[in-house]
Amino acid sequence: MDPESVPCTIKLPVPLQVGDVKTDQARPGVYVIDVTFPKSQDVDVSEISFKNYYTAFLTVRIQQQRRPSDPRGNPPAWRTCIKSQRLMPNPHMEDGSQDYVSLRKSQMICGTDHVTAIRLILRQPSPVWLNFTLEDLQINPSGKQSPQKGFSWLLSQLPPKEQLQSLHKGLPDPNKVSSEVQQMWALTEVMKANQSTATIGRFDSGCATQVANERILSRT
Amino acid sequence: LASLPSVKMAILKRRRAVGGSPVPRPTASPVSEAELLARSGVRGILREAVLKLLEARPEEPSAFLADYFEKLGQDLAEGAAPHSDHGSYLLGQQRLGRAMWYLRLAHHSQRTAFNNNLSMAYNCLSAGGRKKKPGLNGKSYSEVLRRICREGDLSEDISSVLLKKIQCRDHEAVPFDVFRYGVLTCFVLLEFMSKAEILFRSLDFHEQPDRSLCQAVLGTLEEALVASDISVPASYLEAGSKLGPDCLAVVMDRALLRKDAGVSMTLQEFLQEASALFLHKVKPVL
Known part of the structure; x- marks a missing residue:
């Protein structure tokens, strides 16, 4: 999965079909895929990407977080942000x-901020294909800080040349100091990177701290 | 008269039992050099030594080899075959000595070699024996850590803080991951301390460096340590830029301007404060 994509739950495609699913010979022409975000968080969607698998038309509907102006009581309305997008020129x-x-966001016909749920409606009118779906579905959020912005901030933090020239004459050699300090930093990072997740399974350490804390509390 | 040949026989018998005298007896047909090497097993011994040398890539190969062969000789004298079964019948102290030898073979930055040696040491310490159940207990583990600290001349009050965090209780079973982290942390701290000492000397341009200057430099290091977060790669750039020569020069300049005249810092105090930064980041073993 792309590291930038939002963690989300993608439910299995549900077929829309008249009659009994198991006994009916006709294959469904519509599938619905629901996407939800964990802990009912809302996401500003900027891009929906996937790999098509024999889907001819795609409609995307979204549910957004309730605004203060919305009427209370009813669940937030579903809005259509992509309407019958043709994925196969000839089904x-x-x-x-x-x-x-x-x-992308520019292709969507309504705003996509504070999305709490996404519903993808897949259609394939042709009976030629046994099955159809979408694969590798990813929802990418907007509001990522571009790396260039970060760099320019870093550069602006560096001291200007004039300030460096007016420094105290008796300073220790900054190059040498910097090299040693950086090595100390790197060594600490080596230690941090090797921290193990393994435990020796002590059960009593939590209790011990608790007891100690209680003792401190009772003293004060 | 009859006693003399019997004494000779006895000596001969003993020689055979020991496994040959140090000087090979002349044989009927002269042995070629290659055959001699093959028979004595020298080739295998040398190959093993060169492999260890390549693994560890020490700065002084001859000292490394001398140490290696010395240890090999000790092992033979103790009657334990090296590399055979990780010394399954070694006594506690011998096990510990062997483990320490493995751990010292390669620097921790030679990651593969160091990891190999770590697992050799772990196996050696945790092998079962006549009186010992297999597995590494907290007692031997803590002893290894203590020895590393002692050999690295780490001061008592620093090492006790470290050990309090990472050592285990005597009866506890120590998994390899914990062993690896503990040993590595000790070695890294030793190197950290030697860097801190060099740093102190480079700050020291009069007799003793200014206290506020020292604290400003250490404070900058602390800021960088707090700022760097493994899950945010850009934070390393930010932290690194703080430790660049330009930024440090400004920090030191500022510290000297508001210096409290004549207040200096001793090496011991400096090391104590520097080690606190490192120890604060050590994750305690639970």
């Missing part, structure tokens, strides 16, 4: 059937 033909697709 009966292979073209576009396994393309990588990325739908």
Whole structure:
């Protein structure tokens, strides 16, 4: 998974079908995939990307966090942000059937801030294909700080040249000091990077601190 | 008259039992050099030594080899075959000595070699014996840590803080990961302390460096340690820029301007404060 994508729960595709699913010979022409975010957090969606698998048309609907102006009581309304996007030029033909697709914010017909749930409606009118779905679905959030912005901030933090020239003459050699301090920093990081997650399974240490804390409390 | 040949026989018998005299008896046909090497097993011994040398890449190869062969000789004298079964019948002190020898073989930055030696040491310490159940207990583990600190001339009050955090109780079973972290932390702290000493000397341009100057430099290091977060890669850039020569020069300049005249800092105080920064980051073993 892309490190930038939001952690989310992607439910299994649910077919929409008239009649009994098991006995009916006709295959479903519509699947619905629901996406939810953990701990009911909301996400500013900037991009939805996936790999197509024989889906001809895609509709995306979103549920947004309730605004203060909204009427109370009713659950937040579903809004359509992508309407019948054509993924395969001809549903009966292979073209576009396994393309990588990325739908950006500019292509969406409504705002996509504070999204709490996403519903993808997949349609395939052609009976030629046994099955259809979307793979590698990823929801990418907006509001990522661009790395260049970070760099320019770092550069602005560096002391200006004039300040460096007006320094005290009797300073220790900054290059030597810096090199030693940096090595000390690196060594500490080596130690931190090697910290083990293994434990020896002490059960009593938590209790011991608690007892100690209680003792301190009772003293004060 | 009959006693003389019997004494000779006895000597001969003993020689055979010991496994040959140090000087090989002349044999009927002259032995080629290659055959001699093959028969004595020298080739295997040398290869083992060179492999260890390549693994550890020490700065002084001859000293390393001398140490290696000395240890090998000791092992033979003790009657334990090296590398055979990790000394399953060694006594406690011998085990400890062997483990320490493994740990010293390679510097911790030679990661593969160091890790190999760590697991050799762990196996050696945790092998079962006549009186000992297999597995590493907290007693031997803590003893190894104590020895590393002592050999590194770490002062008592610093090492006690470290050991309090990472040592285990005598009866506890120590998994390899904990052993690895504990040993590595000791070695890294020793190196950290030697760097801190060099840092102190470079700050010391009069007789004794100014206290506020020392504290300013250590404070900058502390800021960098707090700022760097492994999950945010950019934070390392930020922390690194703080420790660049330019930023440090400004920090030191500022410290000298508001210096409290004549208040200096001793090496011991400096090391104590520097070690506190490191020890604060050590994750205690639970």
